[in-house]
Amino acid sequence: MDFFQRQQQHLFAEQCQVADLARQYGTPLYVYSKATIERHYRAFADANKTAGLEHLICYAVKASSNLGILNLLARLGSGFDIVSGGELARVLKAGGDASKVVFSGVGKTSEEIRYALQAGIHCFNVESEAEIARIHAVAEAMQTKAPISLRVNPDVDAGTHPYISTGLKDNKFGVPISEALRIYQLAAQLPYLDIQGVDCHIGSQLTEIQPFLDALDRVLMLVDHLAEHGIVLSHIDVGGGLGVDYQGEQPPNPTEYVAALATKLQGRDIKVVYEPGRAIMANAGILVTEVEFLKTNEDKHFAIVDAAMNDLIRPALYQAWQEIIEVERNPHTSAQVYDVVGPVCETGDFLGKDRSLAIVAGDLLAVRSAGAYGFTMSSNYNSRPRAAEVMVDGAQSYVIRERETFDDLIKGEHCLP
Numbered sequence: 001m002d003f004f005q006r007q008q009q010h011l012f013a014e015q016c017q018v019a020d021l022a023r024q025y026g027t028p029l030y031v032y033s034k035a036t037i038e039r040h041y042r043a044f045a046d047a048n049k050t051a052g053l054e055h056l057i058c059y060a061v062k063a064s065s066n067l068g069i070l071n072l073l074a075r076l077g078s079g080f081d082i083v084s085g086g087e088l089a090r091v092l093k094a095g096g097d098a099s100k101v102v103f104s105g106v107g108k109t110s111e112e113i114r115y116a117l118q119a120g121i122h123c124f125n126v127e128s129e130a131e132i133a134r135i136h137a138v139a140e141a142m143q144t145k146a147p148i149s150l151r152v153n154p155d156v157d158a159g160t161h162p163y164i165s166t167g168l169k170d171n172k173f174g175v176p177i178s179e180a181l182r183i184y185q186l187a188a189q190l191p192y193l194d195i196q197g198v199d200c201h202i203g204s205q206l207t208e209i210q211p212f213l214d215a216l217d218r219v220l221m222l223v224d225h226l227a228e229h230g231i232v233l234s235h236i237d238v239g240g241g242l243g244v245d246y247q248g249e250q251p252p253n254p255t256e257y258v259a260a261l262a263t264k265l266q267g268r269d270i271k272v273v274y275e276p277g278r279a280i281m282a283n284a285g286i287l288v289t290e291v292e293f294l295k296t297n298e299d300k301h302f303a304i305v306d307a308a309m310n311d312l313i314r315p316a317l318y319q320a321w322q323e324i325i326e327v328e329r330n331p332h333t334s335a336q337v338y339d340v341v342g343p344v345c346e347t348g349d350f351l352g353k354d355r356s357l358a359i360v361a362g363d364l365l366a367v368r369s370a371g372a373y374g375f376t377m378s379s380n381y382n383s384r385p386r387a388a389e390v391m392v393d394g395a396q397s398y399v400i401r402e403r404e405t406f407d408d409l410i411k412g413e414h415c416l417p
């Protein structure tokens with residue numbers, strides 16, 4: 001039975017053999033499905049059209065920033081949510097439209113602000129008063145107006161992992177919603193700023209709709225309050241955060257999510273901006289790895305694989321659970337419970353614990369739901385070259401990032417003279 005037949009949710013529609021890809025491109029290997037990315041993006045876009053909402057979908061580049069993926073999304077009409085000058089460079093290189101870019105993040109440098117203004121982005125999502133002053137100063141020096149939204153913190157519990165919750169008052173993101181009117185009034189006085197909207201992102205991997213709706217209620221109250229004070233906004237950025245099924249979670253799908261927001265937005269003449277990352281990419285990608293050795297210490301069985309925490313850090317960092325399955329069923333062995341670990345010198349280097357797998361050395365495993373915050377969070381720790389990335393398109397596959405070589409690892413470094 002092959003990998004795709006075993007996919008219960010048919011996330012990869014292509015009839016392409018993962019084992020063939022692993023043989024062709026080597027492991028560890030990130031494999032993405034073009035059809036799945038397109039389907040997920042269109043689910044957001046179509047739901048907005050159905051609801052009759054004026055909208056802009058700004059894919060969160062941090063989820064997966066490969067040029068091939070950005071290019072695919074740009075061709076579908078997507079905008080982009082960026083958090084650095086580097087992400088803007090990627091978007092532009094991939095053919096993204098700068099006028100559909102929103103720039104989030106608490107620590108934008110003057111250089112990044114200048115670059116974004118030169119490119120002509122849609123909006124800066126401003127996260128503090130100090131940042132307002134900085135953006136204004138850069139815009140003034142360039143004799144231009146900077147489009148801004150204020151990221152407000154509605155103090156809503158997203159009910160997600162504390163490391164990926166962003167909308168509580170003790171998180172570093174945004175300004176307290178109670179301070180927003182004063183800060184908008186301050187910004188309205190500054191001649192080189194152009195107030196466009198309001199922004200709110202309460203966290204990632206949300207599996208319930210209610211926190212989104214609670215946050216939107218608070219933001220809408222602010223929008224009305226601002227209008228009473230003569231500050232009329234042209235968009236509401238609802239952020240990203242829609243969760244996915246890693247381990248049987250049942251988050252609303254993009255259609256249900258957009259429909260629920262739309263009920264609150266009915267009758268309002270305001271554009272909605274979305275910043276989805278995970279919902280588009282997580283279940284459009286897998287990480288393929290080969291079993292190097294099987295090892296038993298006392299009662300514990302380990303499958304030592306050639307991918308590690310440097311390739312996929314989510315299990316180590318957030319105790320995240322991602323399904324691990326055999327790429328091909330091995331008829332010559334029976335299932336055993338393993339910790340699936342990498343070669344990195346850290347006890348926390350695991351991809352999964354207590355997984356029942358029927359494997360021998362040389363077999364291939366696939367870590368599912370690895371398309372978001374997988375490759376983008378990878379590193380060269382332990383001087384390990386980063387994996388290749390491949391896009392599957394029907395029966396075709398394309399390398400969208402080549403595997404790093406040992407030489408790549410030492411480029412730009414110098415011994416002492």
Ligand SMILES: Cc1ncc(COP(=O)(O)O)c(C=O)c1O
Pocket residue numbers: 060063081104105166201203204205239240241242275276277278279372
């Ligand atoms: C400001 C902002 N927008 C969008 C996203 C994308 O979130 P997600 O991948 O959960 O959709 C994030 C990450 O949490 C974020 O911080």
Ligand SMILES: N[C@@H](CCCC[NH3+])C(=O)O
Pocket residue numbers: 062164204205314318372373377
């Ligand atoms: N990196 C996180 C999500 C962070 C979202 C960024 N604000 C994850 O893998 O779940």
